[in-house]
Amino acid sequence: MLDFEYTDDELLAAAELYPSTWIVKHAIKNEVGTPLDFTKRKFLVDMYNDMSPHQVMLKPPQIGATVMNTLKALYVAKKKKKQIIYTLPTQGDVQDMVGGSFNRIIAQNPVLLDWVKDKDTIEQKAVGDSMIFYRGTFTSKQAMMIPSGLNIHDEVDASDQDVITQYETRLQAQEDGGWRWYFSHPSLSGHGVDIYWQQSDKKEWHITCPHCGDEHYMTWPDSVDTERECFQCKACKAELPTEARINGRWIDKDGRVWDGTPLIGTFSGWHVSQLMLHNKTAKELINASNDPNKDKQYFYNYVLGLPYIGSDDRIEPDVVLRNCEDIVNPQTSRVIIGADTGHGIHFTLMNSDGVFYYEHATLAQYKDPYDRIEEMLKKFPRSIAMFDQGGDLIGVRKLQAKYPGRVFLCWYRKDRKTVDLATWGQHEEYGKVIIDRNRLMTLIVEQMRDTGRIRLNGSQEEWEEWASHFGYIYREQVKTKELKDKDDSSLYGTQYVWKRNGPDHFVHTLMYAYVGLQKFGGGEAAIVTGNSMFNVPTGMTTDQQNYIPPSAFSNPEYQVEL
Numbered sequence: 001m002l003d004f005e006y007t008d009d010e011l012l013a014a015a016e017l018y019p020s021t022w023i024v025k026h027a028i029k030n031e032v033g034t035p036l037d038f039t040k041r042k043f044l045v046d047m048y049n050d051m052s053p054h055q056v057m058l059k060p061p062q063i064g065a066t067v068m069n070t071l072k073a074l075y076v077a078k079k080k081k082k083q084i085i086y087t088l089p090t091q092g093d094v095q096d097m098v099g100g101s102f103n104r105i106i107a108q109n110p111v112l113l114d115w116v117k118d119k120d121t122i123e124q125k126a127v128g129d130s131m132i133f134y135r136g137t138f139t140s141k142q143a144m145m146i147p148s149g150l151n152i153h154d155e156v157d158a159s160d161q162d163v164i165t166q167y168e169t170r171l172q173a174q175e176d177g178g179w180r181w182y183f184s185h186p187s188l189s190g191h192g193v194d195i196y197w198q199q200s201d202k203k204e205w206h207i208t209c210p211h212c213g214d215e216h217y218m219t220w221p222d223s224v225d226t227e228r229e230c231f232q233c234k235a236c237k238a239e240l241p242t243e244a245r246i247n248g249r250w251i252d253k254d255g256r257v258w259d260g261t262p263l264i265g266t267f268s269g270w271h272v273s274q275l276m277l278h279n280k281t282a283k284e285l286i287n288a289s290n291d292p293n294k295d296k297q298y299f300y301n302y303v304l305g306l307p308y309i310g311s312d313d314r315i316e317p318d319v320v321l322r323n324c325e326d327i328v329n330p331q332t333s334r335v336i337i338g339a340d341t342g343h344g345i346h347f348t349l350m351n352s353d354g355v356f357y358y359e360h361a362t363l364a365q366y367k368d369p370y371d372r373i374e375e376m377l378k379k380f381p382r383s384i385a386m387f388d389q390g391g392d393l394i395g396v397r398k399l400q401a402k403y404p405g406r407v408f409l410c411w412y413r414k415d416r417k418t419v420d421l422a423t424w425g426q427h428e429e430y431g432k433v434i435i436d437r438n439r440l441m442t443l444i445v446e447q448m449r450d451t452g453r454i455r456l457n458g459s460q461e462e463w464e465e466w467a468s469h470f471g472y473i474y475r476e477q478v479k480t481k482e483l484k485d486k487d488d489s490s491l492y493g494t495q496y497v498w499k500r501n502g503p504d505h506f507v508h509t510l511m512y513a514y515v516g517l518q519k520f521g522g523g524e525a526a527i528v529t530g531n532s533m534f535n536v537p538t539g540m541t542t543d544q545q546n547y548i549p550p551s552a553f554s555n556p557e558y559q560v561e562l
């Protein structure tokens, strides 16, 4: 037990130490005169109090961010005596914010009227001994040449990125590197505020389920039950009361609970989504996601507070499933087996009538999953198997020896615009195929989007697991490093690279099968029956453009990161 009590004076002095307690002490009101109240927006308290030099916030609208940023700026200018540059996208935004919210907040609060002298202009406010300068990024193409202790960039994603970068560079020249805060609704992945978010500790608001006690943060769509139209626990699926969403704590990407200590050397990151808001119902969010007048990006940016991965840069499993046709494949034309090794073997069977079968042969089921592929080679005597080169090559080589001319090894290589999507090895390189990974993946995704081009034989339920793998691939723009001694403009600039954020095996099985089908599907090439070969397909083509140099298999230029 404490053997002393704080005096009222001491408590009042202590209340000045944090923005949130300062707000309560002075009953600070928002622009319409309502006192700020954190009881239903508990997540705001830590955000108000964060005094980390580098901060980033992903925010949807309606969370009270304008008021928070205004009050934090005033607090830092007055109490920390820092000169502040506050940028907004345009001069009109400055007019709206300072002439509107800012001036009205000041007018509502006597303590702030003491701090700010009203003779100031829109662009410049004296706060105690410091100044806050408001600037639009499009109006002033040059960063301000005044010393500043804190730069606040609001609505980063709508701002001129070059001007934001200029401010960054200028501030970094200062001795302590300067303080930099970035706030915005996000836009595209890898753009604007997302750049800083990626460098942050990525705090999320963790809630505890009152039914099962599981602690986690809410995400779309797992935290919403579209049938019951309620928020649900991701673990036990029980309905979450509003109270559970209000009460939470901020935990970073490494599982550390936020204790208010300013982060030094790394960005302090805050992500707010409308899932956290007490006054948003599950039904409102479901309606927003189904709104035919709003695109997916709108929902990501303005409801979920997340950067969006452009629609051309990913494909929803639902879209893949539109290619399902409830017909039975006659299995009369040549079957191509596309196989991805790694965790057991994933494989897909297709022929000119469509994609008709997939399976994940696991080590638990088969002593050697390659036996399962051999079963397929026997079941379909004219079939061709296409394997990735990332796995256990011994299994593939055994099959190649046993089924000559029918088993191929696929190599992914870098995007080089001068050659075909697939290149087939000749002579000593026979049995090897080089695939232009990124361009082929783009093609497959485009074909999937153009419903009916790649037919999936069967029902949507049957193809659901297979299609789910397409949900884990996404495309990013990557700046190509200049290659020395290569005078080829096509090698420079930005290119698309497909990445994955989950299991994507079946995507690759389709890519391999697709390449095989282009070569063998028409039946014009190798005719293979059992173990005897006729017209051994030595190379399929004599086109020199389509020839794999032997160095391709040792030259790192041909390798890609998978």
Ligand SMILES: [Zn+2]
Pocket (backbone or CB within 6 Å): 209, 210, 211, 212, 213, 214, 233, 234, 235, 236, 237, 238
């Ligand atoms: Zn639960």
